[in-house]
Amino acid sequence: xxKLKKISQKRLTIKLVLDTLYFRVxxxxxxxxxxxxxxxNHTHRGRVSSSMVGVRRGGDVVHVVVAGDSGTGxxxxxxxxxxxxxxxxxxxxxxxxxxxxxDTDKVAEELQRADSVVxxxxxxxxxxxxxxxxxWLPRLRKLEVKAPVIVAGCKLDLLDENQQVSLEQVMSxxxxxxxxxxxxxxxxxxxxxxxxxxxxxxxxxxxxxMAPLHDQESQTLTPRCVRALKRIFTLCDHDxxxxxxxxxxxAFQVRCFNAPLKPHxxxxxxxxxxxxxSEGVNERGLTSTGFLFLHALFIExxxxxxxxxxxxxxxxxxxxxxAADLFPPLKLAPDQSVELxxxxxxxxxxxxxxxxxxxxxxxxxxxxxxxxxxAPKSPWxxxxxKDAVERNASGGLSLDAFLSEWALMTLLNxxxxxxxxxxxxxxxxxxxxxxxxxxRHMDRRKQHSERNVLQCFIFGPMxxxxxxxxxCCIGRPYSEAxxxxxxxxxxxxxxxxxxxxxxxxxxxxxxxEGGVTKLLANKESLGSxxxxxxxxxxxxxxxxTSSELLSKIAGHGEDTGFQVPxxxxxxxxxxxxxxxxxQETTMVSQYIGVEAPxxxxxxxxxxxxxxxxxxTAAEHPHLNIPKTEGRKTCKQYHRLIxxxxxxxxxxxxxxxxxxxxxxxxxxxxxxx
Numbered sequence: 047x048x049k050l051k052k053i054s055q056k057r058l059t060i061k062l063v064l065d066t067l068y069f070r071v072x073x074x075x076x077x078x079x080x081x082x083x084x085x086x087n088h089t090h091r092g093r094v095s096s097s098m099v100g101v102r103r104g105g106d107v108v109h110v111v112v113a114g115d116s117g118t119g120x121x122x123x124x125x126x127x128x129x130x131x132x133x134x135x136x137x138x139x140x141x142x143x144x145x146x147x148x149d150t151d152k153v154a155e156e157l158q159r160a161d162s163v164v165x166x167x168x169x170x171x172x173x174x175x176x177x178x179x180x181x182w183l184p185r186l187r188k189l190e191v192k193a194p195v196i197v198a199g200c201k202l203d204l205l206d207e208n209q210q211v212s213l214e215q216v217m218s219x220x221x222x223x224x225x226x227x228x229x230x231x232x233x234x235x236x237x238x239x240x241x242x243x244x245x246x247x248x249x250x251x252x253x254x255x256m257a258p259l260h261d262q263e264s265q266t267l268t269p270r271c272v273r274a275l276k277r278i279f280t281l282c283d284h285d286x287x288x289x290x291x292x293x294x295x296x297a298f299q300v301r302c303f304n305a306p307l308k309p310h311x312x313x314x315x316x317x318x319x320x321x322x323x324s325e326g327v328n329e330r331g332l333t334s335t336g337f338l339f340l341h342a343l344f345i346e347x348x349x350x351x352x353x354x355x356x357x358x359x360x361x362x363x364x365x366x367x368x369a370a371d372l373f374p375p376l377k378l379a380p381d382q383s384v385e386l387x388x389x390x391x392x393x394x395x396x397x398x399x400x401x402x403x404x405x406x407x408x409x410x411x412x413x414x415x416x417x418x419x420x421a422p423k424s425p426w427x428x429x430x431x432k433d434a435v436e437r438n439a440s441g442g443l444s445l446d447a448f449l450s451e452w453a454l455m456t457l458l459n460x461x462x463x464x465x466x467x468x469x470x471x472x473x474x475x476x477x478x479x480x481x482x483x484x485x486r487h488m489d490r491r492k493q494h495s496e497r498n499v500l501q502c503f504i505f506g507p508m509x510x511x512x513x514x515x516x517x518c519c520i521g522r523p524y525s526e527a528x529x530x531x532x533x534x535x536x537x538x539x540x541x542x543x544x545x546x547x548x549x550x551x552x553x554x555x556x557x558x559e560g561g562v563t564k565l566l567a568n569k570e571s572l573g574s575x576x577x578x579x580x581x582x583x584x585x586x587x588x589x590x591t592s593s594e595l596l597s598k599i600a601g602h603g604e605d606t607g608f609q610v611p612x613x614x615x616x617x618x619x620x621x622x623x624x625x626x627x628x629q630e631t632t633m634v635s636q637y638i639g640v641e642a643p644x645x646x647x648x649x650x651x652x653x654x655x656x657x658x659x660x661x662t663a664a665e666h667p668h669l670n671i672p673k674t675e676g677r678k679t680c681k682q683y684h685r686l687i688x689x690x691x692x693x694x695x696x697x698x699x700x701x702x703x704x705x706x707x708x709x710x711x712x713x714x715x716x717x718x
Contacts, residue, residue, distance in 0.1 A: 108138045110248045111156045111193075114166030114182065115174045116145035119200030119235060123166060126235035128242050133249045134351075140245065157186065160193045161252040164244060167197070169232060170204040175216070183224045194251035195224070198244045199232040225262055254350035258366045267342055270366040270422055271353075273469075277420035278360050279337045280471045286400075289330035290337065302359045315340070361468075367422055368468055373461050374477040380573025381486040381608055384460035385499050386452060390479040393472055394452055398445055408442040421469035426451055430458065430537045436520040446541040453499045453551040454539040456480060486576070486667055487607070493668045499551040500664040501574055503610075505562065505599065506581030507591035511617030512556050514648040515581060519554050519657060524649045535561055542661045550661050566598060572608035577664040580614045582643075600638075600672035611663050611670035615656060616643040639673040 112120050124142045131138050143153045157163060165182050167174040178197065217230040229247040233240035259271045282290055282298045292312050299307050319326040319336045326336025344352040363369040401417045402409055418424040426432060434454055435447040456463040464476050472479060489495040506512045514524060516538040536556040543549055557565060565571040578599055582592035596612060603609040614635055632642040646654045663670050
């Protein structure tokens with residue numbers, strides 16, 4: 047083993063503890079105490095800037111690109127590399143580069159694709175070392191190369207003994223100026239001296255990058271690393287007492303490194319943590335804070351293999367996120383959806399109680415933040431989940447609202463939902479957390495839907511009350527202010543109690559007028575819709591637009607095979623003045639096979655049990671399917687016009703008649 051520079055007794059104790067936990071198992075130790083450590087002809091950095099060194103893209107091979115001035119020994123270094131060089135089963139591919147001007151662009155492309163870069167200089171030519179500072183390292187930054195850099199001083203055998211200077215003395219200023227440099231090595235291809243170490247460092251730097259774990263500027267673990275380690279701690283804390291007992295710590299060691307700890311070794315570990323951080327150990331064992339401190343020692347003062355080994359054992363990738371292959375692949379038909387299983391819901395109810403510190407049956411914002419502290423970030427701080435469920439005055443979530451948010455997330459993005467379940471400690475197999483529903487055309491055939499989460503598309507003209515209906519669903523007060531819909535659909539989710547033993551989740555999706563055009567252009571757009579609701583107010587123009595939308599959506603459903611139940615809702619602030627309008631439109635609704643418009647007054651707070659009615663209609667997908675002209679005869683159509691003119695204002699009747707007539711002509715042309 048290379049001779050170590052003198053270190054304090056405290057640091058030696060830390061080193062021995064790290065050896066105990068990991069390096070004793072691997073048999074490899076490269077000390078990195080507080081910045082630099084010299085090992086014969088090596089100078090190695092213990093900390094690297096996260097802004098300058100990127101994350102390895104992954105893959106089966108580590109690509110190492112060798113670049114530098116002409117005549118510095120690049121090709122000899124490449125040829126002198128061991129024939130079979132791999133680390134942790136990952137082979138290395140070494141790419142030599144040309145120094146010719148005409149190959150500049152090709153060299154740039156290779157550097158940008160590199161997992162690790164080796165920059166060479168000639169030990170007997172000081173100007174080549176200066177060129178690293180003035181040309182090569184600035185060029186890497188200009189090319190936005192994020193790969194770690196190893197500096198190799200070649201042709202050491204040609205250096206006059208009288209010219210020898212401490213490598214650390216030469217390289218310290220360079221490494222301070224260019225924090226992307228992870229190691230500097232002097233070598234000789236002619237004497238096969240330290241050539242293997244050059245590529246060993248290059249491969250290690252790529253396989254175990256510093257940047258995702260440690261922030262050089264703040265000298266702390268990165269937030270994502272902290273969150274990942276918190277999750278790992280939680281999973282290892284089997285009795286959930288907030289500390290790792292000796293047995294739990296030993297189980298963690300065996301799982302990650304396949305080697306148990308002896309009792310005195312566990313005591314040594316806890317003693318080092320306690321001396322440096324009193325709150326890191328309590329009477330029950332190693333606390334979460336102590337666990338994080340221990341990994342800070344791994345990262346700052348020892349090889350990064352330890353923490354990366356732990357992260358990979360618990361499913362993390364180079365982005366310090368759970369790897370995509372952990373999640374079950376989903377193949378869904380357009381009219382299928384995904385829901386949480388009872389097992390997942392039971393877990394969420396348990397986790398809700400666990401983080402409800404004051405037992406007020408509400409998760410306050412700070413409690414929610416703590417719940418998601420083991421995830422990369424809270425999944426509900428952005429649309430479409432932000433403001434999609436009912437919250438109390440302080441922004442807290444009841445259990446129903448909490449589960450509604452999860453139901454919405456699982457419906458819209460099942461993989462993202464399972465991913466976050468695992469982040470907060472779901473113990474089961476990911477595939478056990480979700481289930482795929484039966485296709486809706488089968489539900490129609492069986493005349494009943496078994497879905498627990500029902501999605502309702504809300505259509506209607508501007509200012510008809512679509513947004514007010516969504517606000518009503520999540521307990522928000524009526525507002526006179528009009529907020530025009532954006533291009534993004536808005537969602538609202540809540541629980542609807544059908545009976546004492548039957549609880550459903552309803553998800554309302556507001557479709558803007560611009561969204562209708564996009565929806566009609568997609569043949570599968572109605573596949574995810576369990577029921578469509580068409581909103582209008584008391585004006586003729588509103589009813590006209592709403593009826594036209596109903597005709598278009600019904601026709602689109604028939605054309606694509608994704609027919610959906612449809613309901614109409616009459617929104618008004620004065621229900622008495624709207625009674626006649628409701629009567630006038632009832633006949634038209636009955637004719638096309640849907641229920642009469644349901645009047646509600648969101649301003650007066652009278653929802654008329656609308657959400658219960660929507661869920662009930664969605665549970666019976668064979669009913670309330672609009673009968674378009676393709677299923678009607680011309681005689682029936684004329685009878686509709688004759689009768690509706692007796693009750694409906696001329697403008698409304700003509701509008702609806704033209705809409706239906708247009709569809710009928712289209713069907714006739716298709717039949718011809």
